[in-house]
Amino acid sequence: MTDPVPRPAPQADRDSVPFWEGVEAGELRVQQCDACGRLRWPPREICGRCRSTASTWRALSGAGRIDSWIVAHQVFHPAFADSVPYTVLQVAVDEQPDIQMIGLYEGEGEPAFGMAVRAVFVRGSNGAMLVHWTPSPG
Amino acid sequence: MAVMQGFRDRVAIAGIGYTEFSKNSKVSTLTLATRAIAAAVADAGLEMDDVDGLATHRVGDSALPATVVHALGLRDPKWLLDLFGGGSASHSVVGQAALAIAAGVADTVVCYRAINARSEFRMGGTGRPLVDAAETQYQAPYGYMAPPQQFAMMARAHMEKYGTTAEQLGAVAVTQRGHAAMNERAMMRHPITLDDYLASRWIVEPFRLFDCCLETDVAVALVLTSAERARDLQRPSVLIRGIAWGGGFTLYSSDRPDSTRSAAADLAPRLFEQAGVGPRDIDVAELYDCFTYSVLVQLEDYGFCKKGEGGPFFESGATALGGSIPVNTHGGFLSEGYAHGLNHIAEAVSQLRGSAADRQVEGAEIALSTSQPGYIAGNTSALILRRAP
Numbered sequence: 267m268t269d270p271v272p273r274p275a276p277q278a279d280r281d282s283v284p285f286w287e288g289v290e291a292g293e294l295r296v297q298q299c300d301a302c303g304r305l306r307w308p309p310r311e312i313c314g315r316c317r318s319t320a321s322t323w324r325a326l327s328g329a330g331r332i333d334s335w336i337v338a339h340q341v342f343h344p345a346f347a348d349s350v351p352y353t354v355l356q357v358a359v360d361e362q363p364d365i366q367m368i369g370l371y372e373g374e375g376e377p378a379f380g381m382a383v384r385a386v387f388v389r390g391s392n393g394a395m396l397v398h399w400t401p402s403p404g
Numbered sequence: 405m406a407v408m409q410g411f412r413d414r415v416a417i418a419g420i421g422y423t424e425f426s427k428n429s430k431v432s433t434l435t436l437a438t439r440a441i442a443a444a445v446a447d448a449g450l451e452m453d454d455v456d457g458l459a460t461h462r463v464g465d466s467a468l469p470a471t472v473v474h475a476l477g478l479r480d481p482k483w484l485l486d487l488f489g490g491g492s493a494s495h496s497v498v499g500q501a502a503l504a505i506a507a508g509v510a511d512t513v514v515c516y517r518a519i520n521a522r523s524e525f526r527m528g529g530t531g532r533p534l535v536d537a538a539e540t541q542y543q544a545p546y547g548y549m550a551p552p553q554q555f556a557m558m559a560r561a562h563m564e565k566y567g568t569t570a571e572q573l574g575a576v577a578v579t580q581r582g583h584a585a586m587n588e589r590a591m592m593r594h595p596i597t598l599d600d601y602l603a604s605r606w607i608v609e610p611f612r613l614f615d616c617c618l619e620t621d622v623a624v625a626l627v628l629t630s631a632e633r634a635r636d637l638q639r640p641s642v643l644i645r646g647i648a649w650g651g652g653f654t655l656y657s658s659d660r661p662d663s664t665r666s667a668a669a670d671l672a673p674r675l676f677e678q679a680g681v682g683p684r685d686i687d688v689a690e691l692y693d694c695f696t697y698s699v700l701v702q703l704e705d706y707g708f709c710k711k712g713e714g715g716p717f718f719e720s721g722a723t724a725l726g727g728s729i730p731v732n733t734h735g736g737f738l739s740e741g742y743a744h745g746l747n748h749i750a751e752a753v754s755q756l757r758g759s760a761a762d763r764q765v766e767g768a769e770i771a772l773s774t775s776q777p778g779y780i781a782g783n784t785s786a787l788i789l790r791r792a793p
Contacts, residue, residue, distance in 0.1 A: 274534060274544040282541060306658065308542060314658035334561040334663055337609035342529045342550040351606070354548045356557055356655070356663070366655055368543050379564040396545050 272392040273345040281309040284323050290395045292387045294328050296365065297321040305362045328385035329402060330357040333366055335377045355399050357383055372400040412678065413643045415502040416634030417789065419448025419627030420750040425591045425741030428523040429621035434467035437518035438475055440623035444514060448627040449638035452476060455627075457483035457513035459501045461493035461744070465525040466518050483510035489783070491692055491776030492652065494745020496785035499647035501628050511629060517746045518623035527619050527742060528552060539656060551694060552616050554780050556608045559697035561663035563610060565712070568700065570610065572715030574601035576696035577614040577738055579724050584735025586725075586762040591618055592739040615696045617737030624746035626753070631792070641792035642756045645770070646679030649785045652778025664712075666698075667778025668705035671786060676707075679770075679788040683707040686788075687768040688755045689729055690748035692776045693736040699723075702777050703731070706786075725763055733763045748773045749787065756791040 278286045285308070288295030296307040301318035305326075311319050334356045341347045353371040358364070371377055372386060384402040389395050421443025423429070423436050437460075445452055455478060458469040467475075469484040483504045487493050494517065501513040521527035529550025534540050543549060562568050578598055584590035596614065604613040634641040650671030653660040676682050683706060691702045700714030708729055709717035717723070723731035734740040734751040741747065752771035754760045771789045778784035 273547070274540075274549075276541045276545050278541060279538060281538075286541075304658075308538065308656050334557045334564070336553055336556040336560060337606070338547055338553060339606040340528075340530065340550075340552065340608060342531075342553070343534075343544070343547065344531075346547040349547065351609075352547060354546055354553065354557075356561075364658065364660055368546055368548050368655070370546050379561075390545065394545065 270347050271345045273390055274343065275392045275394040276396070281311070285309050288323070288325065289387065289397055294326040294385050294397065295323045296326060298324045305365060307365045326359055326361055329360040330367070330383055330385070330399070331360070331363070332356070332377050332379060332381045332383060333358045334379070335371065353377060355383065357399055367397065370398045372398045411506055412645060412680070413790070414506045414631055415628055415644045416631045416641045416792070417626050417644065417749070417753050418629050418634040418637050418639060418641070419444040419446070419450065420753050421445070421447055421625040422589060422750065423623045425589060425620050425622045427621065429520055432467070433465070433518040433520055434471060434475055436520070436621070436623035437467050437472050437516050440518065440625040441472070441476065441514050441516055444625035444627045447639065450512065450627065452478070454512050455514050456481055457501065457504060457510035459485035459487070459497045459513060459515045460517055461487040461489045461497050463488065463490050483513060490781055491694055491745055492778060492781040492784045493775065494785070495647070495749065495773065495775040495787050496649060496783070498626065498628065498749060498787060499649065499785055502644050502647060505628055505630055511633070513628045514625050515628065515746065516623060516625040517744045519744060520621040521742055522619040523621050528616065539654065551780070552611055553608050555695040555697055556611045558663045558701070558779055559695070560610050562697065562701065565662070565664050566715070568715040570602065571598060572700065572719050573610070573615055573696040574598050575719045576693070576699050577601050579718070580693070580732050580736045580738045583725060583733050583763055584739030587734050587740055590735045590740040591620065592735070611695060614738070617694050617742050618739070620741035620743065622741055622743050624743040624750055626746060626749060635792070640757045642753045643790050643792050644787060645681070645790045646675050646788040647785070648675035648678060650778060650783065652782040652784055654780060654782045657782070664701070666701050666705050667784045668702050668774065668786070671784055672706045675786055675788060681770055681788065685770050686729060686772045688733060688752065688765045688771045689731050690733070690752045690771065690773040691731055692745060692748065692774050693732055693738050694776060696738070698777060699731060702774060705777065706772065706774070725765065730765050733760065733765060745775050752789050756789055
């Protein structure tokens with residue numbers, strides 16, 4: 267389907283460029299603290315737990331579970347006028363569930379709390395690669 | 405604790421002022437601001453030249469204090485505050501002004517909020533430019549960019565975890581509409597039933613139209629001065645008993661609790677300690693109701709009922725006028741209109757003055773008024789007010 271106007275493209279900031287480069291390459295990359303091992307996302311220099319500023323980018327498996335979801339009916343942005351109703355998920359990633367990501371649901375039927383999903387990489391109408399989530403049985 | 409108790413009851417809200425709540429004010433936010441400020445100063449029995457401080461919160465949508473101060477001809481303001489922030493900042497502004505007065509930096513400060521949130525800058529997000537925030541890049545590409553969506557996400561999690569029902573969300577909308585019917589300022593005064601609620605169109609599931617607050621053009625202003633000075637003014641004194649600030653949890657906070665808990669749960673104990681009261685002492689509560697769900701989560705997180713029981717508690721009738729803890733006696737944002745937090749404080753003042761007419765909570769002495777409970781913006785604030793003895 268063609269969107270009436272282009273959807274908002276991700277506007278990377280100086281911290282998030284490596285994340286969006288990862289998405290473009292089909293990977294969900296987050297930082298891992300070199301000192302305490304904790305994962306962090308969205309990208310930032312300092313670890314909120316041990317305050318180390320040393321970190322390494324690491325690819326996640328892309329597996330997660332649905333923490334919550336909504337079905338959008340009201341059109342808040344003209345790019346989505348022909349897409350409503352659409353389902354948006356809040357997904358807790360398996361490696362560290364307090365890392366939660368927003369993304370569109372690519373699946374049949376109603377989502378459910380705790381449902382296993384996996385990230386899929388979809389190129390949007392504006393040319394940017396985005397992260398959607400699809401049911402991942404078993 | 406000594407410092408906090410030293411602040412207790414030292415500052416009063418001496419005047420309140422409103423413009424009309426409407427869908428199209430046909431005037432600028434500057435004009436709305438000066439009208440509400442003039443009304444509040446007159447209500448207090450003061451002269452405009454008594455005002456030596458102004459404060460507001462904005463999200464880039466309104467006249468700034470430095471502009472308003474010149475429009476009013478106030479030549480030498482001693483204290484101005486222009487706070488960027490939405491509903492989580494509303495009560496913060498009043499708290500900051502109270503600190504400035506208690507510290508002797510200013511004598512009389514007017515806090516105001518002037519918005520054309522329907523005719524110029526739709527607060528609900530429809531057609532609005534994307535928010536300039538770091539997290540927008542992770543949300544807007546997926547069509548997730550508006551407050552109703554963000555609160556619906558939290559509400560769904562609560563429904564899943566605690567069994568909160570659509571009927572319980574609906575009880576908030578129906579009850580508050582009933583209160584608004586007794587409020588001549590309210591925009592929406594015709595009663596609604598639970599069936600009307602359930603039949604209203606989806607905005608973003610699980611929210612229907614009647615889960616969402618009104619978008620309103622309005623200004624509300626509050627005059628703050630020292631308790632000592634307020635004693636000599638024409639209105640019964642309403643004292644600031646406690647003010648507290650809290651952090652919040654955005655979706656991107658490290659170690660965040662689950663989505664069903666708001667930062668009000670952290671703020672509430674220090675607010676009550678500061679005020680020297682507990683939830684049972686509160687006679688009336690004006691809780692930030694951008695959406696029905698935010699009322700339920702605050703009833704839990706401020707300790708009026710157990711965690712997870714906000715829905716059944718509201719459904720029991722406890723929060724209606726005549727109940728044990730009447731909530732949003734003016735109808736709230738859902739039915740009176742949306743002044744971004746300040747109309748909740750103004751209503752609390754009316755209740756404590758005993759001037760709330762048909763919706764008066766008999767013998768109200770202590771009120772709680774809260775801001776957005778810390779979802780999304782990552783901060784929150786709340787006030788406890790009392791009638792001067």
